[in-house]
Amino acid sequence: MSGDLRARAVAAFEAARATVAPRPVHDALTEHLTRLTEPMRVALVGRVSSGKSTLANALLGGDLAPTGVEELTFNVNWLSHGPRRELTVHFTDGRPPSRRDPDELTALTVRARDGDQEHQRLLRAIDYLRVTDPNPYLRSFDLIDTPGLDSVFHADSQNTLRFLGRTGDDVRAESAAHARKADALIVVFARGLAANEDEMLSDFVGPDFGGGGPITTVAALTKVELSWPQAADPMAEGRRLAERVMSAPGARRLLFDVRPVASLVGSAAATFTTDEYADLVALAEVEPDILEKRVRRGPYFATRDYDDLPLDAGRRAALLRRFGQYGIVLACSLLRDGIDTEELLRTELTARSGMTGLKRLLVDHFGNRGDLIKLRGALDQAYQLGSTLDLRDTMSPLLTLEQDEHAFAELRVLRHYYDGGLTFTAEDAADLLRVTGEYGTTAADRLGLPSGTPPDRLAEAARERLAEWAERDLDPSYAGRSRRAVQVVRRSYERLATQLRA
Amino acid sequence: MRDFDAVREQILTLFPDLRAAAARRGATATGVRLEAARDRVVDGRLTVVVCGEFKRGKSSLLNALLDEWRAPQLFPEAGEIATNTVTTVSYGPAEEITALVETDAGTETVPIGRAEIAGYVTEGANPRNGRRARLITVETPNPKLASGLTLVDTPGVGGVYQDHTAATMAFLPSADAVVFVADATQPLLESELRFLRRAARAVAAGDSLEALQFVLTKTDTGDFTAILANTRDKIAAALDRPADQVVITPVSAHAKRDYLEGGDEEDLELSNFGEFEARLWTALARWRIRRLLGGALLELESSARALLVPITEEIEALADDTKQRVADLTAQAEQRQHRLTELRQDSASWRRDLAAQTGDLGRSLTATGQRRLDEVWHVFITEYLRDDAYLFHPDRLVGQLTADAAQVIGELNEQAARAAAQLLGDFTDRHGLDLGSARLGRLPAPDVPPLRFSGDLYQEYRSDPVKRRLRDVSLGGGIGSTVGGFLGTLLVPIPGVGTVLGAALGGLLGGTAGYRSSRQDEGRAERQGRRQSLQQELRPVEAEQRRHVAGAVPDLVREFSRAMTAELDSRLAREQETLRDRLSRLAAAREATEEKARLRTAELTAEQAPLIAVRERIAELTSVIDG
Ligand SMILES: Nc1nc2c(ncn2[C@@H]2O[C@H](COP(=O)(O)OP(=O)(O)O)[C@@H](O)[C@H]2O)c(=O)[nH]1
Numbered sequence A: 001m002s003g004d005l006r007a008r009a010v011a012a013f014e015a016a017r018a019t020v021a022p023r024p025v026h027d028a029l030t031e032h033l034t035r036l037t038e039p040m041r042v043a044l045v046g047r048v049s050s051g052k053s054t055l056a057n058a059l060l061g062g063d064l065a066p067t068g069v070e071e072l073t074f075n076v077n078w079l080s081h082g083p084r085r086e087l088t089v090h091f092t093d094g095r096p097p098s099r100r101d102p103d104e105l106t107a108l109t110v111r112a113r114d115g116d117q118e119h120q121r122l123l124r125a126i127d128y129l130r131v132t133d134p135n136p137y138l139r140s141f142d143l144i145d146t147p148g149l150d151s152v153f154h155a156d157s158q159n160t161l162r163f164l165g166r167t168g169d170d171v172r173a174e175s176a177a178h179a180r181k182a183d184a185l186i187v188v189f190a191r192g193l194a195a196n197e198d199e200m201l202s203d204f205v206g207p208d209f210g211g212g213g214p215i216t217t218v219a220a221l222t223k224v225e226l227s228w229p230q231a232a233d234p235m236a237e238g239r240r241l242a243e244r245v246m247s248a249p250g251a252r253r254l255l256f257d258v259r260p261v262a263s264l265v266g267s268a269a270a271t272f273t274t275d276e277y278a279d280l281v282a283l284a285e286v287e288p289d290i291l292e293k294r295v296r297r298g299p300y301f302a303t304r305d306y307d308d309l310p311l312d313a314g315r316r317a318a319l320l321r322r323f324g325q326y327g328i329v330l331a332c333s334l335l336r337d338g339i340d341t342e343e344l345l346r347t348e349l350t351a352r353s354g355m356t357g358l359k360r361l362l363v364d365h366f367g368n369r370g371d372l373i374k375l376r377g378a379l380d381q382a383y384q385l386g387s388t389l390d391l392r393d394t395m396s397p398l399l400t401l402e403q404d405e406h407a408f409a410e411l412r413v414l415r416h417y418y419d420g421g422l423t424f425t426a427e428d429a430a431d432l433l434r435v436t437g438e439y440g441t442t443a444a445d446r447l448g449l450p451s452g453t454p455p456d457r458l459a460e461a462a463r464e465r466l467a468e469w470a471e472r473d474l475d476p477s478y479a480g481r482s483r484r485a486v487q488v489v490r491r492s493y494e495r496l497a498t499q500l501r502a
Numbered sequence B: 001m002r003d004f005d006a007v008r009e010q011i012l013t014l015f016p017d018l019r020a021a022a023a024r025r026g027a028t029a030t031g032v033r034l035e036a037a038r039d040r041v042v043d044g045r046l047t048v049v050v051c052g053e054f055k056r057g058k059s060s061l062l063n064a065l066l067d068e069w070r071a072p073q074l075f076p077e078a079g080e081i082a083t084n085t086v087t088t089v090s091y092g093p094a095e096e097i098t099a100l101v102e103t104d105a106g107t108e109t110v111p112i113g114r115a116e117i118a119g120y121v122t123e124g125a126n127p128r129n130g131r132r133a134r135l136i137t138v139e140t141p142n143p144k145l146a147s148g149l150t151l152v153d154t155p156g157v158g159g160v161y162q163d164h165t166a167a168t169m170a171f172l173p174s175a176d177a178v179v180f181v182a183d184a185t186q187p188l189l190e191s192e193l194r195f196l197r198r199a200a201r202a203v204a205a206g207d208s209l210e211a212l213q214f215v216l217t218k219t220d221t222g223d224f225t226a227i228l229a230n231t232r233d234k235i236a237a238a239l240d241r242p243a244d245q246v247v248i249t250p251v252s253a254h255a256k257r258d259y260l261e262g263g264d265e266e267d268l269e270l271s272n273f274g275e276f277e278a279r280l281w282t283a284l285a286r287w288r289i290r291r292l293l294g295g296a297l298l299e300l301e302s303s304a305r306a307l308l309v310p311i312t313e314e315i316e317a318l319a320d321d322t323k324q325r326v327a328d329l330t331a332q333a334e335q336r337q338h339r340l341t342e343l344r345q346d347s348a349s350w351r352r353d354l355a356a357q358t359g360d361l362g363r364s365l366t367a368t369g370q371r372r373l374d375e376v377w378h379v380f381i382t383e384y385l386r387d388d389a390y391l392f393h394p395d396r397l398v399g400q401l402t403a404d405a406a407q408v409i410g411e412l413n414e415q416a417a418r419a420a421a422q423l424l425g426d427f428t429d430r431h432g433l434d435l436g437s438a439r440l441g442r443l444p445a446p447d448v449p450p451l452r453f454s455g456d457l458y459q460e461y462r463s464d465p466v467k468r469r470l471r472d473v474s475l476g477g478g479i480g481s482t483v484g485g486f487l488g489t490l491l492v493p494i495p496g497v498g499t500v501l502g503a504a505l506g507g508l509l510g511g512t513a514g515y516r517s518s519r520q521d522e523g524r525a526e527r528q529g530r531r532q533s534l535q536q537e538l539r540p541v542e543a544e545q546r547r548h549v550a551g552a553v554p555d556l557v558r559e560f561s562r563a564m565t566a567e568l569d570s571r572l573a574r575e576q577e578t579l580r581d582r583l584s585r586l587a588a589a590r591e592a593t594e595e596k597a598r599l600r601t602a603e604l605t606a607e608q609a610p611l612i613a614v615r616e617r618i619a620e621l622t623s624v625i626d627g
């Protein structure tokens, strides 16, 4: 169905383009056409050092984005799917893009050290870095890692320059610009970076983030592993905080959901080596209380010799850097509890770090509706062209497309729902999300049935739902916008039922 | 710390003997001054304000500093949410905790139990400060506080709790040490560095920059060498100091707690609290302790002299049987008596002179205040309006401007206090009002004493001024002035001044509390348009601030001027007392027979011995704190 939509959209844009001579409208429409066939772009945005790069690595299971406790990501990293790892630098000053050795990524991304003028000049001329990688996860969408949203005052730009190699205003502006170009956002909140939920959310108010809303925005709450050992189960603590965020006023209009992640643990889980696995196995032999006591004294764990600990301090230091305190303790407890292969440990740590859940959410929420979201954006931008010029003929195929595609009606209902404009019950809302593809686009997904459900059972379920929604259509308690929404959902089930009958 | 405690204890032991001597001699004025000076040492506050961004570990640091680790905690630690009120902790014989709560009718102070603190101060239990606690004051019998330490925990530097940020900025200049907290798990953000630059300026308005201390918390989490260097470089750049002059103490509150709980020395070592405390006390000693203890030594010295001079004169007079010496001394004393009578008159020229000098001070402070506000509003145009974080959050913008203006008031207050101490010293020298309070060593001019005198005697004087002052805070002028007044009385040594400062702060807060920009909800209007209309809209706020600052200065100066006059009058009263003693002794000496003189001299020599010994002790202790 998604493929059909794309084909119809391409046809409509081509028809629109045919009505105008080349340039400038023609070119703009061509650009939209190209975008329609490209993967969706998802940008990671958040304050400086909120853990965006660590999260990118955890999502992709590699060291694509450079990270470190003190490093500030300095340039935008655009990660997309490709047959092999390649790095291309794009410049702001009109220079042609240049191919670089992928190993240079860190040097080109992180802030310049004091003194290296030449390198700083290069960094400042960079618009973004394009990285391709065969990671299958990048098939669902491109991932754009941005430096951060903290701004800096002009008076201090000299000082700041020494650190960033450019002003914070630039960094913010650049992050925001790339966020605007993206189709969807992963907002990254770091545990402990804001006073409260309102403050967290308020970073995303302003012209740069106004438009998205829950359809195109989900959030990750990072660094939850740092609440260990205060919290024996940091993920549970993270879930509590995530709930608080979502119950803050306005949150549901901004975000679809917030998921807690121990991203450092997640990224280590995805990338640990056989040697590291062996080191963890050795540590797991240590009496749990002793291990915890030693790990809690982080700097000593990484530097001192102890009779009751295996591994030399250097190896322990490396583990601590990669897994963090909670990661080590968690991995060792999993190993003690019977996990006995690298792969099992990888899977379990990924799940325990919240990464499995977050990845699923991203694929569901963005991946399933990717084309529609992109198309919606393209249409809105195309209409803007028409707002200054008289382009009635040009717009007509696009307007027809929008009119005819039921998916747009669904999207509108979703928007109204997120804006709080519908009198839907929780049950109504669950149906709405499901039937519009939130949890997958197969008929079974849209009906909330397990995959492999036989076709006649699916058809029956669709008819049942249709009957229920037809009843709601007669229910006088749904009025105005809600009533129109009911009709759209009813129509969605009708289409599903028809499709299943065929 | 131990040094301070020891010297302080030794100084306190000098008071009882002198007071007993004064009582025996009927030297009421001397006795009262001694009592007041002793109480100033006992009540003397060393305020340490801990500040930094939310969740950096400020509360945990304070718990660890006080060896507090059992639940319920004095400074609740925020797992997910931050502390949202200012908390002050000082010594008290029994634990007493008070919450200042805002009610519909105004404010009310509620005595609460330790377990209830968390409910008032953290967002978790008290979302968006629903119970509207504005201040928690704790007195507790913690030995670490016994020598007069007051610790102040502040919420954070962000924009949510505007009046707390403003109050923090207003009181930073009078803090004796400020601890800025950075976090080993989180590189310093630009917003924190911005705050740091302001804080450094506020601190510099009062103390030397050494009063600003830096710690890096949460060092138990792993290797912190990189983040320590990163933090040092950033602080150095922000404050324009060479990196090697930025001293950051790495600490772990959790390791300290683990040590308190389990007793393992390695935890104590990792916590590094030994070094932290040592540095903190060094910072305090550099200025505040010298003034606090120096002031006490000065008063001891002048009282000892006031008691001693009549005796030594009498001995001298008795030793000369030609009676020439007694005639000379009597003439001197009578001459002095004549001068003193002049000085004590309401029309005495020093009073006019003091009025003129404080008038000058007021004018110069007013000019400074307006100049500082020029700077604030310049920054508003050149920086704030260019920053989306303010441009699209006008409430934050107003909060920041309010904090900036509050800082100006705090700076003015501290400058006034410094200037007043200086003025009192110079003035004393110039008008011959010295009256035996010779300067000691190189000790700084002591603070103007906080108490008012009327005539020869102190007015009602109680030895628990903090609590009394708290009750005296005027509750008019809205919540802002109440919070300001409370903090003022707690943190500023001069009660009247603290209240003035609090009221000024309150006015400032009150002026903008109801401010809601019409642009607030406008969403995405373009930047230039927003800039222009905000500039327009905030003009009244600027005018209001200028009015407040202009109005606060005369109030401040008046309070200081009253305190100075009272102090000088009190010194005159003491000298009058001494003179009376001198004259009557000289009269007796004139009449004394040779035989009587011999006996009397022996008596007097015995009487003066302990006083001489006290003066020797004073000299020794002076060199200790002066050294
Ligand atoms: N690992 C570690 N965590 C700490 C330490 N001190 C504070 N924290 C944690 O940091 C968070 C914020 O601490 P808190 O003292 O409430 O910060 P405040 O908002 O600055 O007062 C809490 O989750 C604490 O448990 C420390 O020394 N080590």
Ligand SMILES: [Mg+2]
Pocket: B055, B058, B059, B060, B076, B077, B078, B082, B083, B153, B154, B155
């Ligand atoms: Mg706190």
